[in-house]
Amino acid sequence: MNDKVTLMKGNEALAVAAIRYGADGYFGYPITPQSEVLEKLEEEMPWETTGMVVLQAESEVAAINMVYAGASCGKTVLTSTSSPGFSLMQEGMSYMAASEVPALVINVMRGGPGLGTIHPSQADYFQAVKGGGHGDYRLITLAPASVQEMVDFVALGWDLAFKYRAVSMILADGVIGQMMEKVVLPEQRPRHTEEWIRENCPWAVNGRKGMRPKNIITSLELDDDKMEENNHRFQATYREIEKNEQRCELINTDDCDYLIVAFGSMARISQKAMELAAEEGIKVGIARPITLWPFPVDAIRKAAEGVKGILSVELSAGQLIEDIKLATECKYPVDIFHRLGGNVPAPDEILNALKEKLIKKLG
Amino acid sequence: MELNDIIRPENRVYKRPSLLNEAHMHYCPGCSHGVVHKLVAEVIEEMGLQEVAIGVSPVGCAVFAYNYIDIDWLEAAHGRAPAMATATKRLMPDKLVFTYQGDGDLSAIGTAETIHAANRGENITIIFINNAIYGMTGGQMAPTTLLGQKTATCPYGRRADLNGYPLAISNLLAQLDGTCYVTRQTVYSPAAVRKTKAALKKAFQNSMDGKGCSVVEVVSTCNTGWKLTPVKANEWLQENMFAKYPLGDLKNE
Numbered sequence: 001m002n003d004k005v006t007l008m009k010g011n012e013a014l015a016v017a018a019i020r021y022g023a024d025g026y027f028g029y030p031i032t033p034q035s036e037v038l039e040k041l042e043e044e045m046p047w048e049t050t051g052m053v054v055l056q057a058e059s060e061v062a063a064i065n066m067v068y069a070g071a072s073c074g075k076t077v078l079t080s081t082s083s084p085g086f087s088l089m090q091e092g093m094s095y096m097a098a099s100e101v102p103a104l105v106i107n108v109m110r111g112g113p114g115l116g117t118i119h120p121s122q123a124d125y126f127q128a129v130k131g132g133g134h135g136d137y138r139l140i141t142l143a144p145a146s147v148q149e150m151v152d153f154v155a156l157g158w159d160l161a162f163k164y165r166a167v168s169m170i171l172a173d174g175v176i177g178q179m180m181e182k183v184v185l186p187e188q189r190p191r192h193t194e195e196w197i198r199e200n201c202p203w204a205v206n207g208r209k210g211m212r213p214k215n216i217i218t219s220l221e222l223d224d225d226k227m228e229e230n231n232h233r234f235q236a237t238y239r240e241i242e243k244n245e246q247r248c249e250l251i252n253t254d255d256c257d258y259l260i261v262a263f264g265s266m267a268r269i270s271q272k273a274m275e276l277a278a279e280e281g282i283k284v285g286i287a288r289p290i291t292l293w294p295f296p297v298d299a300i301r302k303a304a305e306g307v308k309g310i311l312s313v314e315l316s317a318g319q320l321i322e323d324i325k326l327a328t329e330c331k332y333p334v335d336i337f338h339r340l341g342g343n344v345p346a347p348d349e350i351l352n353a354l355k356e357k358l359i360k361k362l363g
Numbered sequence: 364m365e366l367n368d369i370i371r372p373e374n375r376v377y378k379r380p381s382l383l384n385e386a387h388m389h390y391c392p393g394c395s396h397g398v399v400h401k402l403v404a405e406v407i408e409e410m411g412l413q414e415v416a417i418g419v420s421p422v423g424c425a426v427f428a429y430n431y432i433d434i435d436w437l438e439a440a441h442g443r444a445p446a447m448a449t450a451t452k453r454l455m456p457d458k459l460v461f462t463y464q465g466d467g468d469l470s471a472i473g474t475a476e477t478i479h480a481a482n483r484g485e486n487i488t489i490i491f492i493n494n495a496i497y498g499m500t501g502g503q504m505a506p507t508t509l510l511g512q513k514t515a516t517c518p519y520g521r522r523a524d525l526n527g528y529p530l531a532i533s534n535l536l537a538q539l540d541g542t543c544y545v546t547r548q549t550v551y552s553p554a555a556v557r558k559t560k561a562a563l564k565k566a567f568q569n570s571m572d573g574k575g576c577s578v579v580e581v582v583s584t585c586n587t588g589w590k591l592t593p594v595k596a597n598e599w600l601q602e603n604m605f606a607k608y609p610l611g612d613l614k615n616e
Contacts, residue, residue: 025454053453058479062446065439065476069419069447072437075454095440205435205451207415207458216429218420218438 005184010150010177013185014080014106014170015040017154018052022189024075025053027066029085032118033174034108037080050191060085064092064105071101071167072217074197074204076158080106082174083124084115086132093167094133097234098219102161104154105139106170108177109315111342119342120174122264122315128171129293129323136231138238140168140245141292143263147181149290155186160245162200164237171292173315175265175344241294248296249288253303256285258358261300261324262313263289265344270313272347277354284354289320297327309333309358313350315340333362380404382413382433389427393593395583396425398550399463399492399559404432406563407459412571416459417451419444421473423465424498442473445480448487452570459570461488466507467497470532477532484541484575488566491533491578493608494585502588506530509607514588529607533580537613543575545613549582549605551597574616582608 008016015037018026023046028038038056046052057063063079070077081089086107096103109124111117126132128141140160142153150172157168197204205215221227249267252274253259262270267288277284287303289296304310310332312321321336328334337353339345368374379385383404390396407416416434420426422441429436439447444462452460469477469491480487496514497503503516509529511520521529537545544566548559559581566577582604586596 025450027450053450055449055453057446058475061443062449062476062479065443065446066450068440068443069437069450070454072447073451073454077450077454091440092443205417205437206455207417207435208433209414211414214429214433214435216436216438218429218436220426220438 005182007180008147008183009036009180010147010172011036011108012040013147013150013183014154015044016185017151018078019044019046019050020186020188021155021158022050022076022191023052023078024191025055025066025070025077026079027055027057027063027070027077028079028081029057029060029063031060031082031085033110033120034080034082034106034177037106050188052191060088061092064089067103067105068092068096068099068101071096071103072099072205074201074206076192078104078106080108082108082110083112083121086124086127090127090133093139094135094137095219096167097133097137097139098135098230099217100165100234101167101217102158102165103167104157104161104170105167106172108172108174110174111340117342118174120265120315120344121340121342122173122266123317123319123340124171125292125314125316125319128169129295137234138241138293140164140166140241142168142170143290143292144170144172144176145264145267145288147176147179147183150176151183151185164241166237166241171264173264245291246294246296246298247290248299249290250299250303251286251288252283253285253287255283257283257308258354259285259287259303259307259310260313260350260354261287261289261310261320263292263320266313266315269345269347270350273350273354276347276351282354282359295323295327300324300327304328304332307332308362309335311354311358312336314338315344333358380408382408384431384433386430388431390424391587393584393586393596394424395494395550395581396492398556399490399581399583400428400431402556402560402563403463403490406560406567407434410564410567412459412567415457419448419451419460419462421462421464421468423468425463425465425492426499428463442468442471443476444468445473445476445485445487445489449480449483449485452485452487456486456573459567461490461567461570463490464492465498466491466493466495466505470506470530474532478536478539481536481576481578482539482541486570486573486575488570488577488579490563491580492583493580494583494588495529495604496585496588498585498588506532507608509603531608533578533613536578541576542578542614543616544569544577546578546615547580547582547608547610547613549600549610551584551600580608582610
């Protein structure tokens, strides 16, 4: 099976990847455009094979709190949703961050605000990378640009979550969730045993076997000094993640005059724009952040060196561009091309924007 | 008989449950929480479930339940305890999983999680402390506040036209196919305490036997919120609460 290439939809790939990783539980609520995750899991019936629990919750609020509980038990658990549902989950995300539990949350973004549209968007960027819920916290945010990365980032997300006792999220746009591509699935891994959890997650709430000292998972600490200490510990973890886990793909950036920064489906479409530009003799490189938080500051800085200008290509009204400006310390002209409300640009639209916003102005 | 003879183990008729630690409880004198905590600890110990018990504490006065009873605990966001208990029990079916919730947590902000966990027949126990008021936030109206009862947010007494009616949510839960046992008890007298203890034992056994969702409502006092002495609060409870919240089993299958 390992070498077998299959054709699969992004959302279905997430579901199968979760089973293959050895997930203990999925808790979710249907919402377009990611309902295929739950549908695929129900169809696969992993409770009959690996013993994985799959549960359709009564709401995204319940789902995220089920994930919070599972993570607190040291279990490998996930949920998936789309933008309005992700808003409902913010309370739970904040609690999980405060409780330092490892979990995987997937947001297949659709256009907002409000009910918005069911078509692709990247407008939850700030919500994902700047916190989203209350309090100071961060989420390890992975941005897949292919169906294969939907699969790969399930494993990466959980690996990082358990490494840092943090919440990982896969921030995919609706394009990546809905499109079909060839994909190679990993081998089935066994689920963690109770012994593994007791050894590797000594904090986990799983009963006082052998009358070990009791474990409590709580986000509450009314002693201000202790809560400040907790916050310093969270921040130290985040600095460690920023130091170790920045990921970025650089394409043709060694000798480019213009740099496009884009993630997810926008990076894919920008690649075609890059090719069209090359046909006209315009040298364009692409920096594709794979981790949106931690933002790949070092790679973007390196890619930006010597360029005439940078174009942020995003399905949001000026969110990614802020982190580009911060990363490059405003040393280079940065402009934005975006489509909003569920619309996705064609490659020539990106090339035209590059010409209008950067090349004409900067020469 | 000398004192040392009296306190010999074979003469002992009562002791603190070993799972109830000596931490100083933050509950007001006269509050029912302390009694119910003791019963929970006692029943878990007597059933030999201390190594598999997992409690989910609420937001409300019992938020710190985890500080007093020495088992593993999760602390839920306001109202979400049944969702957390659902996942915990499904992921670890061999554990005893129970929630401990107040009336605001369970029957206001957490109504959806409560009803759906019960309706799915989750093999958990829901312990529901109904004292008809929000204790921790300073005595505001709860869904279970009686008509005419004064609270910080209905200072002239609860009015049906302004605030709606008291919610007897256990009656609603008893109608759901997923519940196997729904009972309403109280702890104002020694006899009542014994009945509540038996109810908890039955509920926990149901959870371990996978019979479905068990709900033990405990009609309780909040003398501070009610602005009464502990003794007066016990009287008020009997005179006012039982008419709307009559004691006994609502469902026992």
